[in-house]
Amino acid sequence: MRLAGCVVIIDGMKDMLGRGNVISADEALRLLLKGLPEKLPDKIRIPIEHALGMICAEEISSSEDLPHFARSTVDGYAVMAEDTFGASEAMPAYMTLSNEIFMGEKPEIVLSRGRVCKIPTGGMLPAGADSVVMLEYVQNVDETMIEVLRPVVPGENVIQPGEDVRKEEIVIPVGRKIRPQDIGACAGIGITELTVYKRLRASIISSGDEIVPAGALPVMGQVRDINSYVLAAMLSETGAVPLRKGIFRDDYRVLLAAIESSLDDSDLIILSGGTSVGTKDMIAKIIDDIGDPGILFHGVSLKPGKPVIGGIMGKVPVFGLPGHPAAVSVCFDVFIRPVVARLSGLRERFGGHPVNVIKARLAKNVSSSQGREEHIRVIIEEREDGLWAIPVLGKSGLIATLVKADGTFIIPLHINGVEAGEVVEVRLF
Amino acid sequence: MRLAGCVVIIDGMKDMLGRGNVISADEALRLLLKGLPEKLPDKIRIPIEHALGMICAEEISSSEDLPHFARSTVDGYAVMAEDTFGASEAMPAYMTLSNEIFMGEKPEIVLSRGRVCKIPTGGMLPAGADSVVMLEYVQNVDETMIEVLRPVVPGENVIQPGEDVRKEEIVIPVGRKIRPQDIGACAGIGITELTVYKRLRASIISSGDEIVPAGALPVMGQVRDINSYVLAAMLSETGAVPLRKGIFRDDYRVLLAAIESSLDDSDLIILSGGTSVGTKDMIAKIIDDIGDPGILFHGVSLKPGKPVIGGIMGKVPVFGLPGHPAAVSVCFDVFIRPVVARLSGLRERFGGHPVNVIKARLAKNVSSSQGREEHIRVIIEEREDGLWAIPVLGKSGLIATLVKADGTFIIPLHINGVEAGEVVEVRLF
Numbered sequence: 001m002r003l004a005g006c007v008v009i010i011d012g013m014k015d016m017l018g019r020g021n022v023i024s025a026d027e028a029l030r031l032l033l034k035g036l037p038e039k040l041p042d043k044i045r046i047p048i049e050h051a052l053g054m055i056c057a058e059e060i061s062s063s064e065d066l067p068h069f070a071r072s073t074v075d076g077y078a079v080m081a082e083d084t085f086g087a088s089e090a091m092p093a094y095m096t097l098s099n100e101i102f103m104g105e106k107p108e109i110v111l112s113r114g115r116v117c118k119i120p121t122g123g124m125l126p127a128g129a130d131s132v133v134m135l136e137y138v139q140n141v142d143e144t145m146i147e148v149l150r151p152v153v154p155g156e157n158v159i160q161p162g163e164d165v166r167k168e169e170i171v172i173p174v175g176r177k178i179r180p181q182d183i184g185a186c187a188g189i190g191i192t193e194l195t196v197y198k199r200l201r202a203s204i205i206s207s208g209d210e211i212v213p214a215g216a217l218p219v220m221g222q223v224r225d226i227n228s229y230v231l232a233a234m235l236s237e238t239g240a241v242p243l244r245k246g247i248f249r250d251d252y253r254v255l256l257a258a259i260e261s262s263l264d265d266s267d268l269i270i271l272s273g274g275t276s277v278g279t280k281d282m283i284a285k286i287i288d289d290i291g292d293p294g295i296l297f298h299g300v301s302l303k304p305g306k307p308v309i310g311g312i313m314g315k316v317p318v319f320g321l322p323g324h325p326a327a328v329s330v331c332f333d334v335f336i337r338p339v340v341a342r343l344s345g346l347r348e349r350f351g352g353h354p355v356n357v358i359k360a361r362l363a364k365n366v367s368s369s370q371g372r373e374e375h376i377r378v379i380i381e382e383r384e385d386g387l388w389a390i391p392v393l394g395k396s397g398l399i400a401t402l403v404k405a406d407g408t409f410i411i412p413l414h415i416n417g418v419e420a421g422e423v424v425e426v427r428l429f
Numbered sequence: 430m431r432l433a434g435c436v437v438i439i440d441g442m443k444d445m446l447g448r449g450n451v452i453s454a455d456e457a458l459r460l461l462l463k464g465l466p467e468k469l470p471d472k473i474r475i476p477i478e479h480a481l482g483m484i485c486a487e488e489i490s491s492s493e494d495l496p497h498f499a500r501s502t503v504d505g506y507a508v509m510a511e512d513t514f515g516a517s518e519a520m521p522a523y524m525t526l527s528n529e530i531f532m533g534e535k536p537e538i539v540l541s542r543g544r545v546c547k548i549p550t551g552g553m554l555p556a557g558a559d560s561v562v563m564l565e566y567v568q569n570v571d572e573t574m575i576e577v578l579r580p581v582v583p584g585e586n587v588i589q590p591g592e593d594v595r596k597e598e599i600v601i602p603v604g605r606k607i608r609p610q611d612i613g614a615c616a617g618i619g620i621t622e623l624t625v626y627k628r629l630r631a632s633i634i635s636s637g638d639e640i641v642p643a644g645a646l647p648v649m650g651q652v653r654d655i656n657s658y659v660l661a662a663m664l665s666e667t668g669a670v671p672l673r674k675g676i677f678r679d680d681y682r683v684l685l686a687a688i689e690s691s692l693d694d695s696d697l698i699i700l701s702g703g704t705s706v707g708t709k710d711m712i713a714k715i716i717d718d719i720g721d722p723g724i725l726f727h728g729v730s731l732k733p734g735k736p737v738i739g740g741i742m743g744k745v746p747v748f749g750l751p752g753h754p755a756a757v758s759v760c761f762d763v764f765i766r767p768v769v770a771r772l773s774g775l776r777e778r779f780g781g782h783p784v785n786v787i788k789a790r791l792a793k794n795v796s797s798s799q800g801r802e803e804h805i806r807v808i809i810e811e812r813e814d815g816l817w818a819i820p821v822l823g824k825s826g827l828i829a830t831l832v833k834a835d836g837t838f839i840i841p842l843h844i845n846g847v848e849a850g851e852v853v854e855v856r857l858f
Contacts, residue, residue, distance in 0.1 A: 052662045069649050073826050075706045104639030106649035120705035122639055122752060124650040164827040171832060179858050180662030181831035184754060187643035187658040188828050210533030210551055214616035220498050220535035221553040229616040233481045233609030276549030277504045323551060325613060355857055356785050397502050398593040399617050402610035403600060406778065428784055429608050
């Protein structure tokens with residue numbers, strides 16, 4: 001597929017295929033998301049203890065009321081509220097003590113009028129009682145009698161049957177990323193296994209005739225593989241399983257074979273490396289040759305990350321990332337993270353509002369070209385007057401700038417720059 | 430140890446041990462952190478692929494320059510910058526083409542004046558060249574000659590040896606929580622294994638005669654264990670390993686034995702359950718009987734979470750948490766999370782500034798008692814005019830309120846409440 005609907009043309013520069021324009025990051029992401037298959041991941045059943053961070057694939061509802069009996073929320077005395085009406089310190093209500101109630105036991109007695117039972121927090125109310133007077137508002141007269149100093153209303157200090165979770169109430173919706181309290185709620189209603197979506201599998205195919213493995217000793221002209229490690233860890237953070245397929249030569253047939261074999265075991269393919277125009281063009285050609293629809297965009301008005309390639313091959317999205325580590329990180333945040341979220345079955349909360357963000361004042365002016373979304377790496381420094389964001393200088397080809405930085409802020413497409421002192425939203429790594 | 434330095438006395442209410450006052454959450458945390466052992470966790474050596482989120486236990490520095498040769502950052506022509514001085518579209522510099530440079534190979538030639546080599550992004554500069562002219566600013570005259578249309582300065586479009594990481598430069602400090610780019614940097618300098626701190630082990634001891642396992646069918650008066658699941662998952666989120674020790678009877682000797690046996694295998698002990706005064710007092714007594722120093726605080730001006738107990742037994746901090754799920758969650762955030770961070774060897778960034786926070790306008794008035802730090806659970810709703818925080822009503826004993834909520838905001842100790850429309854910072858779950 002050749003690109004339709006290019007939106008932002010920047011300063012007359014040609015894209016890498018010489019098509020004369022590149023599109024905005026928003027438009028590129030829109031094309032990608034529109035082209036993704038509707039298919040959800042396979043499901044798997046797991047114990048709730050292992051469900052943290054997984055995406056729920058079934059609607060969880062309760063087969064019973066929680067709690068299934070009326071419980072006291074305080075330490076005190078179970079009463080019929082009516083017996084306490086009008087009670088005050090000046091005019092206490094005198095009540096007769098019945099048997100104490102013990103935790104975890106069903107009270108044997110039926111409370112008759114004018115009588116109370118001592119009850120612990122969490123204890124079951126006896127029949128005949130509808131409320132609990134807190135210990136603080138009771139005085140002991142003798143071993144069989146107490147004074148109630150304040151009235152209670154019916155239901156006071158009591159959790160009613162089904163008040164926490166009603167029978168058949170939906171507790172966890174499909175698409176929720178499971179949090180600790182979700183696991184707790186399952187335990188509470190007796191659900192010890194959950195059906196979740198399987199983790200996505202993402203292949204990372206490194207290419208570049210200059211790339212050697214991290215454990216190798218590079219000779220002159222060679223460098224060690226950095227990006228496949230960064231990508232694998234970023235994928236792990238999203239909950240996906242990274243499959244590092246290895247380092248391949250920049251050769252049409254070699255890379256075609258690597259990509260085709262990954263189509264079988266991957267929900268997503270990321271090509272890393274290929275920094276030069278010739279290699280980029282070859283990767284674009286491979287994606288378009290596999291097709292259906294093939295390339296969706298090649299070149300985006302994004303810095304760093306401009307030469308990024310995005311496409312879909314059948315049901316599998318594919319990315320050709322620039323070789324610079326900073327560009328890899330930005331392209332991951334802008335394109336791969338939302339694609340992984342969509343494919344994983346996650347139903348997004350807060351309209352995808354970015355989290356893990358802190359505000360800081362920019363320590364120096366940063367300029368940006370209009371017509372380009374720019375991601376600026378910053379160090380966060382805590383000074384006496386609050387947090388400051390200090391731009392990290394250095395080329396995007398350096399991994400060290402990413403290591404020094406604490407996060408990035410974005411200068412949007414149509415903004416020229418940000419002045420020192422302005423507050424920016426820094427998305428932390 | 431009996432409590433010294435109580436700071437905030439709230440409305441004449443006695444704490445659970447009848448000592449007549451409770452302390453602020455800040456003061457309670459300060460006592461805990463002050464009493465923690467200086468000891469760091471044991472170390473372990475792991476492959477960098479497994480290091481994501483672990484705390485680095487060694488200072489990582491580079492034994493070599495990265496890159497170890499001058500590399501081009503663009504596709505273009507390697508030149509001696511001086512040869513391009515004064516070049517313009519009107520008056521191009523004519524240069525003679527030498528051999529092309531290939532990726533991953535050391536160029537054989539030494540570039541002489543007036544000559545250029547075609548070089549790909551990432552390619553190694555030949556001897557004699559000090560800069561690279563971008564492809565865009567060159568026109569081919571014939572097979573042996575090009576026109577350079579713009580001058581470059583020495584070093585332009587080149588990454589110098591050691592520019593990314595200098596030999597002996599510190600790349601990762603001790604105490605850093607390893608991020609994807611940190612792993613990438615290690616790979617880049619040939620480090621494939623890291624020494625990290627072992628994960629902390631935290632015992633969760635559930636007590637309560639009414640508590641049955643999640644898989645059991647509770648009879649009248651009994652409820653299923655919720656809190657040990659919530660706590661285990663929250664611990665996992667912090668990077669600690671939860672050890673769910675099981676459900677024990679509310680009996681001095683039983684709980685003493687459970688705690689003592691956990692002192693051997695745990696960096697941290699959490700007692701969950703024991704909602705009633707009698708049980709709380711018993712747990713406090715056990716902690717104080719084990720001692721050294723024993724109880725640090727019992728009762729904090731915090732809602733929910735007031736009856737929380739904190740102490741230290743030798744080198745092991747111990748928490749007695751209230752039984753209500755919402756209180757468990759709040760006490761975890763306020764006390765356990767910072768203690769885990771400190772014990773794990775993490776060096777905190779941004780002065781512990783909370784992250785994962787979004788701002789939203791409060792949808793209705795919320796009142797709070799002065800002299801009590803209150804944590805309000807809210808649902809985040811996206812409306813046309815932005816994000817709104819809707820307080821979740823319901824008793825803190827309900828797990829469902831935690832499941833419905835997206836996060837909490839805090840009404841500090843000395844504030845009476847927050848009015849509808851005010852912006853609050855919501856810490857997301």
